Amino acid sequence: MAATGVARRPRGSGVQLHKSGLLFTAKHSFSTWEELGTELFSLADSSTWWIADWLVYGESVFHDRYEEAIRRTSLSYQTLRNYTWVARAFPLPRRHQGLSFSHHLEVVALEQPEQDYWLRKAEELGWSRNKLRREVRGSLLMRQGKLTPPESSTGGEAHTVDRTADEPTSTPALLEAASTPEARPLKLQFSAEDLAGLERAARRDGEPIETWAAKIVRRAIACS
Numbered sequence: 001m002a003a004t005g006v007a008r009r010p011r012g013s014g015v016q017l018h019k020s021g022l023l024f025t026a027k028h029s030f031s032t033w034e035e036l037g038t039e040l041f042s043l044a045d046s047s048t049w050w051i052a053d054w055l056v057y058g059e060s061v062f063h064d065r066y067e068e069a070i071r072r073t074s075l076s077y078q079t080l081r082n083y084t085w086v087a088r089a090f091p092l093p094r095r096h097q098g099l100s101f102s103h104h105l106e107v108v109a110l111e112q113p114e115q116d117y118w119l120r121k122a123e124e125l126g127w128s129r130n131k132l133r134r135e136v137r138g139s140l141l142m143r144q145g146k147l148t149p150p151e152s153s154t155g156g157e158a159h160t161v162d163r164t165a166d167e168p169t170s171t172p173a174l175l176e177a178a179s180t181p182e183a184r185p186l187k188l189q190f191s192a193e194d195l196a197g198l199e200r201a202a203r204r205d206g207e208p209i210e211t212w213a214a215k216i217v218r219r220a221i222a223c224s
Contacts, residue, residue: 014026014027015036022040045100045101045102048083049087049101051075051083052083052084052086052101055070055080055087056084056087056088058070059084059203060203063203067199081208081210082105084208085108085208085210086101086104086105088208089104089108089115090115094115094116096119096120096122096123098123099119099122099123100129102129103122103127104119106118106129106132106133106136107119107132107136110136118132118135118136121135198212
């Protein structure tokens, strides 16, 4: 199976790859060690995208047999749902090669224009995942009037939010509801059979079950 646009498998004398570890059999220079780490991190992030796309394909093609297959994985149900959520929200052409899967996860709940805006800034400015998270949350709080920009920009990057003219003005309802003090999580319990039925219905609409369920609840509230 050929892969494009990803780091090569680390190779060369003095390094052995095993399923459960990495063995150094010779002494390496700092630059060689650093280059190896870069390749390993790139492979690790690519493998997350690969698993996510694998899940989406299985969910779309194999339906009930897919659910049985993913039970054999070592990942939690919520992790698998996050993987499929991000993979569906970001088709391959929209993914930023210079950013990690975690960067995309940070903005997946936003509207598409906001996703593109924040990912573009993160890639251009070399933001870490945590830096991107702070900037997005700070922007949201400013829109809600809960945070004011500092008088001077010399106080450090952690408190500044870049409010450029092209920044979208919409705020995703999911994040806004989760950030308000009065918002509370709602936990529901279903039988395995009922949950499987809900997941099938969500798949028909091409949405994660969490997003689909929230939409159904809002629709019921609007009709009440």
